[in-house]
Amino acid sequence: GAGVSQSPRYKVAKRGQDVALRCDPISGHVSLFWYQQALGQGPEFLTYFQNEAQLDKSGLPSDRFFAERPEGSVSTLKIQRTQQEDSAVYLCASSLESISGNNSPLHFGNGTRLTVT
């Protein structure tokens, strides 16, 4: 079946613009995560949804970052007034249930590469 799909694949924004990144998780997956990955680094946690509920947003770097998952499937990560330090790959991942098992590992999309000029 289809994996996690993210769009756009690449996004170039001028400093100060708002951007919206979309994630289509695997159908039926309850948990959805957003991660930020800088060049040469491991992914860093941003936020976590269980169905439509945002249970953890402790990783969001500032109040310019906002995520939603209104119907418990598709999710959008919005960044307002983008800054150069926001340039990174934004990864979305989903899992069937809790992530701490072989039965429901985290499945990642291929990410959106955001470049802020």
Add this chain to the structure above:
Amino acid sequence: EDQVTQSPEALRLQEGESSSLNCSYTVSGLRGLFWYRQDPGKGPEFLFTLYSAGEEKEKERLKATLTKKESFLHITAPKPEDSATYLCAVVRGGANNLFFGTGTRLTVIP
């Protein structure tokens, strides 16, 4: 504070030359340790989950082991297609998110 340190940062192997990647961790109440493979321009791909010291998992040329302080990813007789960045991540007690290391970039030369 959780810490995951992977070494070496980069590793070049000849095809068929076996080696090991290290992941040292400090985490409160480990719920699981995960290994992922990431190819350039792609998202991480799940390989293994380990839960307790002494546990081992195998998949083709890869074998992951876990102690109370570190995990090893052993690669036996690697092939060029094993070239990728290998990421280690932990989940601590009470958390749901993965905490990643910075990865080991493996290159296997034909």
